[in-house]
Amino acid sequence: MTQDEHSGPLRGTGSPLETATLRALDDLEAALELEPVGPDRFRAGSEPDRFGRIFGGQLLAQAMAAAVATVPQLPPSGIHALFVRGGDETLPIDLVVDRIRDGRTITTRQVSVQQAGRTVLSAMVSFARPDPEAETDLGADPEVDPESLPLLQDWLPAAPPVAGRIAGVWATVPPPVEMRIGEPPMLMGGDQKPGERTHWMRLPRPVADRPGLHEVLLTYASDYLLVDQAFRNHPEPVCIGTHRGVTVNHSVWLHRPVRFDRWLGHTLRTVSVTGRRGLVQGTVVDETGRHVASTAQEVLISPVG
Helix, strand or coil, X not given: CCHHHCCCCCCCCCCHHHHHHHHHHHHHHHHCCCEEEECXXXXXXXXCCCCCCCCHHHXXXXXXXXXXXXXXCCCEEXXXXXXXXXXXXXCCEEEXXXXXXXXXXXXXXXXXXXXXXXXXXXXXXXXXXXXXXXXXXXXXXXXXXXXXXXXXXXXXXXXXXXXXXXXXXXXHCCCCCXXXXXXXXXXXXXCCCXXXXXEEEECCCCCCCCCCHHHHHHHHHCCCCHHHHHHHHCCCCCCCCCEEEEEEEEEEEECCCCCCCCCEEEEEEEEEEEXXXXXXXXXXXXXXXXXXXXXXXXXXXXXXX
């Protein structure tokens, strides 16, 4: 496939993919509606099963949303989370917030995400008072129009047979974001090679301007394709059928306010592979090239069996 062969606009087409993507966003927003069950205690549900376990981005977003509920006056500035064990989408999710510090500049919350009394994610969420007086922008003008790139799902026909069912989920139960990328991920037949890779993403429709919501939704989507990037850049031959990858921890730094119903470009690079552990870092820019967020994820890649 070339970039000229992409499927065209997604928004407003009424296509089955657009309909499924909009439904997925509805499901995610429902999962982010936290029910208060006590002082700084919340309960939530999950998106429909997509990967056989709760998607890590959902847990990250719910942890940030729980923290936001206790700091309504400040925008979130980052999250640093450790994945403890896999989540079960059939069980309710309990979120316990600890008010670590309310500072004049930085406020900190610790969030324990639990199921059946067991921790599945432990996160620290920070909030910072906006200060526009000093600002440095290390972003750059985007080199491509995101809509000139193929949709992620356009690469599905290239998926290797061993990844058929898992890859197909991206079309049957798609993410709640429109994603565009100029080459197939390894899950969809891409090649191992060095270097960075950029994918573009945005929500399939506008969402409310509720405090922290766009940052929470970006945090959700920041978990996509980092494990795939670790496979892509791995120095040893690895592939979907012979190896599996899981996320150990994930961090997001939010530098500026974001609008996630507009295009955001996430450029990923693998900066280290040591034994079975790899570290992937990312830079998020908006459609004008402003650097709005940074990401990092530690990935564990191990042989199957």
